Amino acid sequence: MRWGMVIDLEKCTGCQACTTACAMENNRLPGESWQDVLFYQEGEYPSAQLKWFPRPCFHCENPSCMYVCPTRATYKTDDGVVLIDWNKCIGCKYCMIACPYGVRFYTDEKPLVEPDIKETFPTEGDPQWEPPYKKPDTVEDWKRGVGIQPHGVVSKCTFCYHRISNAPPGVADLDPNDPELVEYVPACVRTCAPTARYFGDLDNPHSTVRKLIADKRGGRLLDQTGNKPQVYYLTGEGGAVPAFGEGQPTEEEE
């Protein structure tokens, strides 16, 4: 069993519903988008292109973030999900350096969006703040990096582990259209309006995710780093992520 995701870039509209759903589900700070849609611009008018790229944590097969963590705070579960134990994290941020995909966050920093909402809804000590939109059934599981994080630790997308870990054993796909499985589906997958996201067992050859990867030539990002992400993209005729510097203005050009 190895949970994975497929994102169809030809269907994705860049609406950011996934980003919002993730923020609500996981009580994220504004701007701290575990799931984010990145926009890229290439060229100039009249041949300019705008590309967008939904990017969760890729929960890699060979995660460099896990290997650099000196305390094993970052670890991989038996079902293939990379999580952070907030009780062990020392906040060295080496994992943030080592992640090629920039998916990790350290909220003991200047607020990404002003004013600082932590000051508006403070707590005494840990966790760091009390979100006004915190759900009554919010799960706090610091051993798996789920919940509102304490000070001095790193956080990232958990594939909504508090949901998927309760899924019936042996299920091939977590289909949001299946009423019996919808409560186990990660928030970003469940919310996606154009159904650009699929979530399932990459080790099951009969799963939808495996079939999509095979039929539509699913690709991974930065394969050359050897991390082997467990999130695949179906590009079809659509986007590739442009190399940094191409078509993106440097500070001097701006």
Add this chain to the structure above:
Amino acid sequence: MMNVQTQTFARTAIPRNLGVLFFVGGLGLLIGLGGLFPLFLEGHRMFNTGSMDKMVWGIAVVTYAYLALASFGVTLVTMLGSLFRLRGCEPLLMPNLLLALALAIGAVAALALELGHPVRAIWAMPFNLQFRSPFYWMGIAWTAYLALLLIALGLSFRSSPGKPFNRKLGVLLVLAALGALTVQALVYGLMAMRPVWFSSTLPLYFLIGAVLVGLSLIVLFTHIAHGFDAGSMPEDTRRLMADGVPTALLTILVVYLLATASRVVTGLWSNLDGHRIVYEHLIRSGWFHLEVWVGLLLPVVLLSLRKLSARPAVQSCAAVLLLTAAFIGRYEFIIGGQRVPLFKGTWVPGLIDYTPSVTEWMVSVFAFSLVLALYAMGSRMIGFIQARG
């Protein structure tokens, strides 16, 4: 040419300007601690580091890396001089080991101020045995290095003049310093996703830098200890400082310049995504030119002129320039490796900009001042012990 013979040993030099060192170190500690209050009250939000459009590691990590490099360098140069029984080295052994220890403590202090949970690291790292992490091995190497350094210093306190330093301990200390230096380099060198850093030869580059910084510090603090008066040094030490040291410093400086030039040329030539763009940004920076022209090339001139290179003031000036250049180099290396934003799209359209906050600068002020204060305190202790003995 250095003489490698049986030497007459002299007593350890106690800094003449101990009061000045105490004052500067103490003042710096007060200023640093005062400036760090926002960190203790508000946490790392007082740093200009972050997850999106900011650096992950800032000047606190640069300070740690620099002081660690300096400590390893001082130890390596000192122990190699002792192991090869260079004339004139013995009086400098204890003060240099003390300096190395003070630098190491300053480095650890800077790192502790950077970490989210520094105390947790004491148990979480050794008990979780993440063998694949360079940080784990850095912890092992640092522990071994500090333990051996303390033993070496203790033995130096107890040994009488004329008795050579324990060779086995000296070799172990050199190996520990080399090991710690290598692992520290690989923290950066293993990062394939950071092309500015990724290199298996980075430990060699770090070693060259460590020897340069270490030798510069030894030159500077030796002259400070003798009040910039070569006549007050033991004869063998005076000869070493006048003849051998400028040659050695010039040699390692040329090697360091070649290594730096090699890295810059490689970066400017490279087509690798995220590599050349950083070096193009680097060479447009005023700090880079200050580092190269003033910090590195001017000392080449000073140390090449035989009439000037033997003078304490000239040597000290060259040492200060080299130490400053090395700090700028370390800053450019660590910050440069993070300039390219990883998958931020138009949220971060260009290279990541970074200016340390005042609180971050206070980490550096505190760490450097701690080094001075500890060195001064330790020197005072040496003086007390020698006065009794």
